[in-house]
Amino acid sequence: MLLFEIVTIGNELLSGDVLDTNASLVGTWVTRLGHRVHRRQTVPDDIPAITDALTLAVNRSHWIVVSGGLGPTDDDMTAEAAAKLVDEPLVCDQRSLKRIMDRFAQRGLPFPENNVKQAMFPRSATIIDNPIGTAPAFEMRIRNRRLFFLPGVHREFRTILEQHLVGALTSEERGTCLFETMRLFGSTESSIGQMLQNICLNSGELIQYRVKFPEVLVTPVVQNGDSARLEVLVNDIATRVGALFYSTGESTMPEVTGQLLRAKKWTIAVAESCTGGMLGELLTSVPGSSDYVTAGVIAYSNKAKQDLLGVSNATLAAHGAVSEPTVTEMLRGLRRTSPADVSVAISGVAGPGGGTDEKPVGTVFIGVQIADNPPTILHKQFPGNREWVRILAAWTAMDQVRKILSDTKPENV
Amino acid sequence: MLLFEIVTIGNELLSGDVLDTNASLVGTWVTRLGHRVHRRQTVPDDIPAITDALTLAVNRSHWIVVSGGLGPTDDDMTAEAAAKLVDEPLVCDQRSLKRIMDRFAQRGLPFPENNVKQAMFPRSATIIDNPIGTAPAFEMRIRNRRLFFLPGVHREFRTILEQHLVGALTSEERGTCLFETMRLFGSTESSIGQMLQNICLNSGELIQYRVKFPEVLVTPVVQNGDSARLEVLVNDIATRVGALFYSTGESTMPEVTGQLLRAKKWTIAVAESCTGGMLGELLTSVPGSSDYVTAGVIAYSNKAKQDLLGVSNATLAAHGAVSEPTVTEMLRGLRRTSPADVSVAISGVAGPGGGTDEKPVGTVFIGVQIADNPPTILHKQFPGNREWVRILAAWTAMDQVRKILSDTKPENV
Numbered sequence: 001m002l003l004f005e006i007v008t009i010g011n012e013l014l015s016g017d018v019l020d021t022n023a024s025l026v027g028t029w030v031t032r033l034g035h036r037v038h039r040r041q042t043v044p045d046d047i048p049a050i051t052d053a054l055t056l057a058v059n060r061s062h063w064i065v066v067s068g069g070l071g072p073t074d075d076d077m078t079a080e081a082a083a084k085l086v087d088e089p090l091v092c093d094q095r096s097l098k099r100i101m102d103r104f105a106q107r108g109l110p111f112p113e114n115n116v117k118q119a120m121f122p123r124s125a126t127i128i129d130n131p132i133g134t135a136p137a138f139e140m141r142i143r144n145r146r147l148f149f150l151p152g153v154h155r156e157f158r159t160i161l162e163q164h165l166v167g168a169l170t171s172e173e174r175g176t177c178l179f180e181t182m183r184l185f186g187s188t189e190s191s192i193g194q195m196l197q198n199i200c201l202n203s204g205e206l207i208q209y210r211v212k213f214p215e216v217l218v219t220p221v222v223q224n225g226d227s228a229r230l231e232v233l234v235n236d237i238a239t240r241v242g243a244l245f246y247s248t249g250e251s252t253m254p255e256v257t258g259q260l261l262r263a264k265k266w267t268i269a270v271a272e273s274c275t276g277g278m279l280g281e282l283l284t285s286v287p288g289s290s291d292y293v294t295a296g297v298i299a300y301s302n303k304a305k306q307d308l309l310g311v312s313n314a315t316l317a318a319h320g321a322v323s324e325p326t327v328t329e330m331l332r333g334l335r336r337t338s339p340a341d342v343s344v345a346i347s348g349v350a351g352p353g354g355g356t357d358e359k360p361v362g363t364v365f366i367g368v369q370i371a372d373n374p375p376t377i378l379h380k381q382f383p384g385n386r387e388w389v390r391i392l393a394a395w396t397a398m399d400q401v402r403k404i405l406s407d408t409k410p411e412n413v
Numbered sequence: 414m415l416l417f418e419i420v421t422i423g424n425e426l427l428s429g430d431v432l433d434t435n436a437s438l439v440g441t442w443v444t445r446l447g448h449r450v451h452r453r454q455t456v457p458d459d460i461p462a463i464t465d466a467l468t469l470a471v472n473r474s475h476w477i478v479v480s481g482g483l484g485p486t487d488d489d490m491t492a493e494a495a496a497k498l499v500d501e502p503l504v505c506d507q508r509s510l511k512r513i514m515d516r517f518a519q520r521g522l523p524f525p526e527n528n529v530k531q532a533m534f535p536r537s538a539t540i541i542d543n544p545i546g547t548a549p550a551f552e553m554r555i556r557n558r559r560l561f562f563l564p565g566v567h568r569e570f571r572t573i574l575e576q577h578l579v580g581a582l583t584s585e586e587r588g589t590c591l592f593e594t595m596r597l598f599g600s601t602e603s604s605i606g607q608m609l610q611n612i613c614l615n616s617g618e619l620i621q622y623r624v625k626f627p628e629v630l631v632t633p634v635v636q637n638g639d640s641a642r643l644e645v646l647v648n649d650i651a652t653r654v655g656a657l658f659y660s661t662g663e664s665t666m667p668e669v670t671g672q673l674l675r676a677k678k679w680t681i682a683v684a685e686s687c688t689g690g691m692l693g694e695l696l697t698s699v700p701g702s703s704d705y706v707t708a709g710v711i712a713y714s715n716k717a718k719q720d721l722l723g724v725s726n727a728t729l730a731a732h733g734a735v736s737e738p739t740v741t742e743m744l745r746g747l748r749r750t751s752p753a754d755v756s757v758a759i760s761g762v763a764g765p766g767g768g769t770d771e772k773p774v775g776t777v778f779i780g781v782q783i784a785d786n787p788p789t790i791l792h793k794q795f796p797g798n799r800e801w802v803r804i805l806a807a808w809t810a811m812d813q814v815r816k817i818l819s820d821t822k823p824e825n826v
Binding site: 013014015016017018019020021023024025026027028029030031036037038039040041042043044049208209210270272274275276277278279280281283284285287288289290293294295296297298299300301303304307308337338351352353386387390 | 426427428429430431432433434436437438439440441442443444449450451452453454455456457462621622623683685687688689690691692693694696697698700701702703706707708709710711712713714716717720721750751764765766799800803
C-alpha cells in the first residue's frame with residue numbers, strides 16, 4: 001500500500017473563498033485503488049511555505065499530489081518552489097510554450113508576456129500534457145518519492161488526475177480495482193449503514209458511502225480484480241436494501257424515470273401543489289425529455305386547483321387541500337386538461353407554517369395514475385425543513401413512477 | 414495580526430467521503446476579522462499523527478483551531494492526543510458527564526458506557542459549552558498559543574466558532590470588523606472583479622468574493638469599525654455594478670421578488686416551457702409564498718402550449734416555439750386561465766439539442782406582463798450547458814420582475 005499526501009496551494013483556500021474539492025477527489029480515487037491518503041496540507045502562495053510543506057511530505061509519504069499555483073500571475077509560484085526544493089533552475093520548455101502561444105493565436109488574442117511563465121519547469125521535471133487548459137502539469141522524483149504538480153482549476157485537476165495519475169501507477173500498484181456505484185433513494189445513510197453492517201468483506205474489499213441528498217451512493221470496491229466477488233457484493237447489497245436501490249453509475253432518478261417512459265413510449269404530465277414545479281423541473285432536467293414530458297400544472301392556490309384542475313369546492317372544504325380526495329381530483333382534472341399515459345399529482349404541507357395536529361408539516365399525498373386505471377395514492381410523512389420536504393416529495397413521486405413502470409412493487413399497492 | 418492554523422482530524426476527510434467545510438468557514442471568519450489563516454493540516458484518527466500536527470502548529474501559529482475526533486467511538490482520539498501533547502492525564506468533568514447523561518435520560522435512552530469518554534478532558538483544559546450537541550469542546554494554552562478543540566459536525570462546529578471563538582478574541586484582537594454581503598446577479602465573478610478593481614481600499618479594508626451560481630456575493634469588509642467607510646464602499650460598489658446589485662445579507666432573489674409582490678399585494682402566475690417548472694419551484698421555495706404565487710402552467714410540448722395556453726398553430730408554425738410571438742401568446746393564455754397581477758412566460762432552447770443557426774442553444778425569450786399593460790419581452794442568449802441555461806432563464810425572469818416592481822430600469826424597456 002502506498003501512502004499519499006495531498007498539498008494544496010492557494011491563499012483562496014485558506015481564506016475560505018474556495019472549497020478544497022481537489023483534495024477530496026484524490027481521497028476518493030486513492031482509497032478506491034487500495035492505497036491511503038494519510039496527510040493533507042494547505043499552504044499559501046509563498047515559496048518558503050511551499051518548500052517546507054513539500055520537504056515534510058517527501059519525508060513521510062510515497063506519492064505527493066500537489067494542486068494549484070501554476071497559473072500565469074505573480075502569485076503563482078509552485079514551479080519556482082519546486083525548482084528551489086531540488087536546487088535546479090527553471091527552464092523553458094519550447095513545446096509547451098508553442099502550445100500556449102498557439103492557443104492565444106487561435107483566438108486572435110495577443111500573447112501576454114506573463115504567460116511565458118507557464119512554460120517554465122524545474123530542469124528534471126517530466127511534463128504532463130494538460131488536454132483542456134494552458135496551466136502546466138509535471139512530475140518530479142525526489143529520493144524515490146513521486147511528486148505530481150497539477151493545476152488547481154477543478155476540471156483540469158480532475159482530468160489529469162483520472163487520465164494521467166491513475167495510469168502512472170504500475171499495474172501492481174494499481175492492482176485491478178473494480179467498483180460499482182449503487183444509487184439508493186428512500187432512506188438515510190445511517191439506516192443503510194445498519195442494513196449493510198455485517199456484510200462479510202475480505203481483505204482488499206471495502207464499501208464507500210456518499211450522501212448526495214436525497215440519495216445515498218454506496219460503492220462496493222474490490223481491489224484484486226475479482227469480478228465475481230464484486231458481483232456477490234452488489235447482489236448482497238441489493239438484496240439487503242431492496243427497492244431503495246434504483247440505479248448504478250451516473251444514472252440519476254430523473255434519467256431512470258425517463259428511460260422507463262421512453263422504453264414504453266409513454267408520456268407523463270404532472271399537477272403540483274407544495275412542490276411548486278419541482279417535479280416538472282426535475283423531469284425536464286434530462287436532455288430529450290420533451291419526448292415524454294408533455295405538460296404540468298402548478299396549482300399552488302386553492303383557486304388554481306379549482307380553476308385549472310376542477311377540484312371541487314366541496315372536496316376542499318370537507319377534506320382540505322392536503323388530502324387523498326383532493327389529490328384524486330387533481331389527477332382527474334389533469335387527465336382532462338393534459339391527458340398522458342402517466343399522471344402524477346402532489347399536495348402537501350411543506351412548512352414551516354400550515355401544519356396541524358392531524359396534518360403536521362411534512363404530510364404529503366402523492367398520486368400516480370396509469371391511463372385511466374385506478375390511481376395509487378401515497379400518504380407520506382417526511383422529515384426536515386421546507387426544502388427537504390419538497391425535495392423528498394418530488395423524488396418520491398418519481399420513485400413511485402419508476403417502481404410502477406419497472407414492476408418493482410410500488411409502495412402501498 | 415494573528416496567524417491562525419486549522420487542524421482537521423478524521424479518516425473520512427482524507428478518504429474524500431466528507432468535504433472539509435469547517436476549514437473554509439474558519440477561513441472566512443478569520444479573514445473578515447483582519448487576521449490570517451496561514452496553514453491547514455488534515456490528519457487521520459491516529460494519536461501520533463495528531464500530536465505531530467499540533468506540535469508543528471504550536472511552533473508556527475498563534476491560534477490553532479482543531480476540528481473533529483471528539484465523538485464517543487474508539488476512533489475518536491483527539492482529547493487523548495491533546496493530553497499526551499502536554500503530558501497530562503485525562504480527567505472526568507462531572508458537570509459535562511451529568512449533561513450528557515441527562516440528554517440520554519430525557520430521551521428515555523439507556524446511557525452507553527462509551528459516552529463517558531465525551532466527559533474526559535486534559536487536566537488543564539478549559540471546557541467550552543456545546544449548546545447543541547453532546548460532543549465536547551475545550552481550549553488549551555501551550556506556550557502562549559491558544560488551541561481550540563471543536564466537534565467536527567458542521568452545525569456544532571459553526572455554532573461554537575461563531576458564539577465562542579470569535580468572542581474569545583480580545584476587543585483589540587477582534588477590532589471592530591464591519592461588513593456587508595452584497596448579492597449580485599447578471600454577470601460573472603471576473604467581470605465584476607474588473608468593475609471593482611480600482612476601488613481605493615485603505616489598510617484594514619478588503620473585498621471578499623464568493624460565487625454561488627448564478628449569483629456572485631461581494632462582501633466589503635472594514636476592520637477598524639468605521640461605519641462611514643463601509644457605507645462609502647457599499648455605495649461605491651453599488652454605483653459600479655448598477656442593476657446587478659439586488660439585495661444584501663441573506664435575502665435571496667426569490668425572497669426579494671416575493672417581498673416586492675407582497676408589498677404591493679400583487680399575485681404572480683407563470684407559464685414555463687424550457688425551464689419546466691423551475692421558476693415556479695424557485696418562487697414557491699419561500700415560506701408563505703402562497704400569499705402571492707397563484708398558479709403555473711408547464712407548457713413543455715407544443716401541444717400543451719396550444720391546449721393549456723391557446724397558443725395558435727399558425728404562430729408556432731410561422732415563428733417556432735422559441736419566439737417573441739409565442740411568448741406573447743403564452744402570456745395571453747396564462748392571463749385567461751390564471752389571471753394575476755404579474756404574468757411571466759419563458760420559452761427557450763436549453764440544449765444540448767434543438768439549436769439552430771438562427772436560434773442557437775441558450776436562446777431564451779422571457780415575457781413579463783403587469784395586469785393588461787403591454788408585455789416586456791426579453792430576448793437573451795445565455796452561455797453554458799442545459800442546467801446553466803435553465804437556471805439563468807428562471808433567475809433572469811425573477812430579476813426582470815424585481816426590476817419592474819422596484820422601478821429599477823428593467824432590461825430592454
